[in-house]
Amino acid sequence: MAKEEAQEEQKLDDFVGGAEGGAKASSSSLKGILLLAASALVAAATGLALALFVLTPSSQADQPQDEATARQQELKKAVGEAPATEAKGNPAEKILFDIANVLVNVAGTDLRRYIKASITLDLKDEDTLKKAQAKATSVEMTDKMISILSSKTIEDIDGPDKKHDLKQEIRVELSSILGSPDAIKQVYFNELLVQ
16 A cells, blocks of 8 residues: 555656756746647637628628528529619610518428528519509519419429429419519519428
8 A cells, every 4th residue: 555655656746846846847837828828819819800800791782682682693693694673774674573581381281381482573664663662562462472372282383394384373473463464574583492
């Protein structure tokens, strides 16, 4: 037993550095702790600065106003179109109107699945845009979108041809609300999610 205690005392003395080295060891330990603390502080400050730089937008003008607008801009970049919001007498410019975040249950799924859709309508002229922007018309068009989408089963929207048919149905129905069969030139899905 005494031999084991002697070995432990020897280990402790070796660790601390004996009576003479004790002061040096604690001074050395203090320097090590301070160096470690300073390194941790520099790392934390660098991490914070990097996070602020990466996560903070450069300017509000560069940020899209909403999710539908962001998707619309991505679509235009992918197709190579110039951004168009309202035509000013130039027939090449598009007049666009968004209906965002329509959420409905999928027909035939006992309320276990849903469809989330956002669309952009390419309108024929500024008069049509003014009609679409009117509160009553906008509400009526959203209601029609809900009716159309909630009547669809998974099979009704699965596949490119069926999505094209859905776009045409939406175009015809919403054009009738706007008072002209050619009021909407094209329907674009910004989002069509089935869960």
